[in-house]
Amino acid sequence: MEKEFVFGHQNPDTDAIGTAIAYSYLQNKLGYNTEAVALGEPNDETAYALKKFGFDAPQVVSTVADKVKAVMLVDHNEPQQSSADIDQVKVTHVVDHHRIMNFNTADPLYYRAEPKGCTSTIVWKMFNENHVEIPANIAGIMASAIISDTLLLKSPTTTPEDKTALEALAKIAGIDYQEYGLAMLKAGTNIASKSEEE
Amino acid sequence: MEKEFVFGHQNPDTDAIGTAIAYSYLQNKLGYNTEAVALGEPNDETAYALKKFGFDAPQVVSTVADKVKAVMLVDHNEPQQSSADIDQVKVTHVVDHHRIMNFNTADPLYYRAEPKGCTSTIVWKMFNENHVEIPANIAGIMASAIISDTLLLKSPTTTPEDKTALEALAKIAGIDYQEYGLAMLKAGTNIASKSEEE
Ligand SMILES: [Mn+2]
Ligand SMILES: [Mn+2]
Ligand SMILES: [Mn+2]
Ligand SMILES: [Mn+2]
Numbered sequence: 001m002e003k004e005f006v007f008g009h010q011n012p013d014t015d016a017i018g019t020a021i022a023y024s025y026l027q028n029k030l031g032y033n034t035e036a037v038a039l040g041e042p043n044d045e046t047a048y049a050l051k052k053f054g055f056d057a058p059q060v061v062s063t064v065a066d067k068v069k070a071v072m073l074v075d076h077n078e079p080q081q082s083s084a085d086i087d088q089v090k091v092t093h094v095v096d097h098h099r100i101m102n103f104n105t106a107d108p109l110y111y112r113a114e115p116k117g118c119t120s121t122i123v124w125k126m127f128n129e130n131h132v133e134i135p136a137n138i139a140g141i142m143a144s145a146i147i148s149d150t151l152l153l154k155s156p157t158t159t160p161e162d163k164t165a166l167e168a169l170a171k172i173a174g175i176d177y178q179e180y181g182l183a184m185l186k187a188g189t190n191i192a193s194k195s196e197e198e
Numbered sequence: 199m200e201k202e203f204v205f206g207h208q209n210p211d212t213d214a215i216g217t218a219i220a221y222s223y224l225q226n227k228l229g230y231n232t233e234a235v236a237l238g239e240p241n242d243e244t245a246y247a248l249k250k251f252g253f254d255a256p257q258v259v260s261t262v263a264d265k266v267k268a269v270m271l272v273d274h275n276e277p278q279q280s281s282a283d284i285d286q287v288k289v290t291h292v293v294d295h296h297r298i299m300n301f302n303t304a305d306p307l308y309y310r311a312e313p314k315g316c317t318s319t320i321v322w323k324m325f326n327e328n329h330v331e332i333p334a335n336i337a338g339i340m341a342s343a344i345i346s347d348t349l350l351l352k353s354p355t356t357t358p359e360d361k362t363a364l365e366a367l368a369k370i371a372g373i374d375y376q377e378y379g380l381a382m383l384k385a386g387t388n389i390a391s392k393s394e395e396e
Contacts, residue, residue: 097306099302099305099307100298100303100307100309101303103301104297104298104299104300105297105298105299108295109297109313110311110312110313111298111309112309113306113307113308113310115305129327
């Protein structure tokens with residue numbers, strides 16, 4: 001089976017990168033040949049989460065059509081937020097928690113959207129629906145995505161299912177999500193280096 | 199909770215009407231207040247299936263915004279195939295097996311698409327994922343939708359999951375799907391009345 005890239009939006013956040021890693025893992029287990037990539041370098045928060053759970057940053061690409069024929073999108077669907085040449089590849093799967101806008105396809109596809117606080121909450125449901133076990137490091141990066149998008153379950157977009165998912169994932173990852181979450185969010189604000197610059 | 203209409207495309211086929219009935223039942227079980235309606239009268243095939251499983255034809259509507267504020271779509275997403283005033287209501291849920299085209303929303307929503315032979319195959323998965331039992335008559339109308347869209351599993355769009363779903367649903371409905379399917383498809387061709395007219 002030919003390889004497909006899995007990626008989130010430009011200027012990636014922890015959901016875009018973390019959920020791409022998790023969804024690519026799930027799709028590999030389900031028989032697809034996928035690789036998580038990113039449309040930009042991880043920010044400080046995401047870099048902290050990747051390091052914590054032992055992941056290298058995904059390959060950064062700005063175009064995809066020169067490398068694959070088909071792709072899977074997470075955490076976005078709008079073409080203007082995607083790779084510059086998204087119109088030159090086939091989108092076979094989307095998992096997202098945003099409105100749908102200017103997303104048109106030539107063929108039927110897998111599209112899974114839910115109005116939840118984070119894409120990883122939806123992917124957590126998909127792991128369960130497909131009875132695929134979640135490894136500790138994948139659970140950790142998904143928990144990081146939920147913490148990031150919901151600001152530790154405090155953003156107005158947070159739903160009860162985000163809390164259920166975060167609790168379940170934190171247990172698998174073996175972390176205290178309050179403690180880890182504050183540290184991760186703090187890494188994102190990068191207070192130390194900003195203070196030095198100022 | 200305010201009522202939402204659930205409906206398929208204009209010139210409805212057995213998937214559009216049958217899956218609207220089944221998905222409305224599922225969503226009611228999940229806590230929504232829904233009513234299956236249709237954008238046109240059932241064709242002869244659909245009328246045969248509705249009668250077989252004891253359903254009245256759903257209310258036919260040409261506009262929806264005068265009756266509800268929010269709707270759920272099955273078996274279509276393109277506005278030009280939907281109610282004339284679809285732009286005046288909020289689409290909260292979509293279940294479909296077609297390409298996505300000109301479907302834009304202001305807000306996040308539930309969207310579930312898979313490249314299967316019939317929308318009822320996807321709704322059958324959703325019943326299972328949500329651990330909702332399927333009553334015999336609902337199973338029968340879903341089986342009818344799959345038989346219709348896949349021409350008894352013979353159309354090129356048929357997938358292995360359509361077969362699995364049809365077998366499971368036929369068992370719940372207590373029908374021999376080959377025998378019933380031929381009778382239903384024959385009712386759709388309306389050979390008797392056509393012969394008389396000719
Ligand atoms: Mn994001
Ligand atoms: Mn997100
Ligand atoms: Mn149809
Ligand atoms: Mn259909």
